[in-house]
Amino acid sequence: xxxxxxxxxxxxxxxxxxxxxxxxxxxxxxxxxxxxxxxxxxxxxxxxxxxxxxxxxxxxxxxxxxxxxxxxxxxxxxxxxxxxxxxxxxxxxxxxxxxxxxxxxxxxxxxxxxxxxxxxxxxxxxxxxxxxxxxxxxxxxxxxxxxxxxxxxxxxxxxxxxxxxxxxxxxxxxxxxxxxxxxxxxxxxx
Amino acid sequence: xxxxxxxxxxxxxxxxxxxxxxxxxxxxxxxxxxxxxxxxxxxxxxxxxxxxxxxxxxxxxxxxxxxxxxxxxxxxxxxxxxxxxxxxxxxxxxxxxxxxxxxxxxxxxxxxxxxxxxxxxxxxxxxxxxxxxxxxxxxxxxxxxxxxxxxxxxxxxxxxxxxxxxxxxxxxxxxxxxxxxxxxxxxxxx
Numbered sequence: 001x002x003x004x005x006x007x008x009x010x011x012x013x014x015x016x017x018x019x020x021x022x023x024x025x026x027x028x029x030x031x032x033x034x035x036x037x038x039x040x041x042x043x044x045x046x047x048x049x050x051x052x053x054x055x056x057x058x059x060x061x062x063x064x065x066x067x068x069x070x071x072x073x074x075x076x077x078x079x080x081x082x083x084x085x086x087x088x089x090x091x092x093x094x095x096x097x098x099x100x101x102x103x104x105x106x107x108x109x110x111x112x113x114x115x116x117x118x119x120x121x122x123x124x125x126x127x128x129x130x131x132x133x134x135x136x137x138x139x140x141x142x143x144x145x146x147x148x149x150x151x152x153x154x155x156x157x158x159x160x161x162x163x164x165x166x167x168x169x170x171x172x173x174x175x176x177x178x179x180x181x182x183x184x185x186x187x188x189x190x
Numbered sequence: 191x192x193x194x195x196x197x198x199x200x201x202x203x204x205x206x207x208x209x210x211x212x213x214x215x216x217x218x219x220x221x222x223x224x225x226x227x228x229x230x231x232x233x234x235x236x237x238x239x240x241x242x243x244x245x246x247x248x249x250x251x252x253x254x255x256x257x258x259x260x261x262x263x264x265x266x267x268x269x270x271x272x273x274x275x276x277x278x279x280x281x282x283x284x285x286x287x288x289x290x291x292x293x294x295x296x297x298x299x300x301x302x303x304x305x306x307x308x309x310x311x312x313x314x315x316x317x318x319x320x321x322x323x324x325x326x327x328x329x330x331x332x333x334x335x336x337x338x339x340x341x342x343x344x345x346x347x348x349x350x351x352x353x354x355x356x357x358x359x360x361x362x363x364x365x366x367x368x369x370x371x372x373x374x375x376x377x378x379x380x
Contacts, residue, residue: 032259069222
């Protein structure tokens with residue numbers, strides 16, 4: 001998606017440790033209009049698959065997942081990383097390594113909002129190693145729901161996420177794909 | 191706002207300890223269309239005040255703040271509760287008590303995204319004691335920005351938040367106001 005690629009080129013910052021900082025438009029400050037356009041694009045790409053729910057992980061997946069859900073006309077569920085007191089005792093819980101936190105985090109979903117027979121579209125900000133997304137897939141499967149597709153704003157093709165997701169046999173759509181990056185230059189696929 | 195009030199009446203659950211659970215449409219599962227309507231309504235109510243940025247706190251403020259920002263055509267910044275590695279060493283940080291966590295939490299904003307001269311509209315899910323919103327006000331003031339209004343989805347009038355915000359002399363708009371609630375009944379103002 002050209003608009004997102006140009007924004008990353010202009011405002012993305014490559015930090016030490018292979019971190020791409022997009023805090024000025026995705027992760028801390030959010031460009032609402034850009035996120036709306038990304039949601040519209042995800043909705044267009046996945047419209048034919050009949051999703052009944054968008055699934056993401058807090059925190060930075062919420063914005064693109066919400067706008068995607070809006071354009072598909074379905075609800076979004078975000079997996080929590082800590083269990084709030086409003087959640088029942090029995091939950092779906094899995095562990096996934098966090099790239100930016102350097103440790104394992106919990107991903108938790110209440111059985112109230114994900115159930116057997118649902119068709120789940122997973123949306124997240126980054127596809128890096130794929131570990132968070134695989135965690136979301138496990139939660140959906142535990143709930144008896146069927147994952148029908150995966151969409152991410154930014155794929156880092158050199159971190160292996162697409163290969164990790166390949167055995168699922170699902171459509172994986174990234175709005176932008178970065179093939180290499182260093183502090184001077186971000187190179188996109190295509 | 192009638193649509194939100196009816197949804198709370200239908201799907202809200204009053205838990206022990208004065209907690210109103212709205213996890214099926216605001217806090218864990220999000221009704222994207224409803225949040226969009228709430229954002230449109232906030233935008234309508236605050237349009238004349240010339241906000242340049244929406245400010246909220248992760249996690250549950252993000253959805254209504256994003257849709258409000260979308261309808262106002264401005265960005266949203268969400269205060270983080272833990273400092274990500276992408277954030278600079280020097281930040282604006284304040285402490286606020288969390289109603290649902292039963293302890294103090296940090297609210298952190300990077301100086302990169304909130305600065306002198308900005309006109310800030312604060313949006314959050316609940317107005318209860320007002321403590322989180324007062325924390326956001328302190329962060330905005332520390333950045334030299336001017337808060338121009340405060341909007342929340344659900345005000346619990348019996349928890350004193352409006353009185354706590356009154357000295358600020360700002361417009362405070364709640365889309366719904368609950369005057370009393372117990373496990374059998376939620377009573378709205380008006």
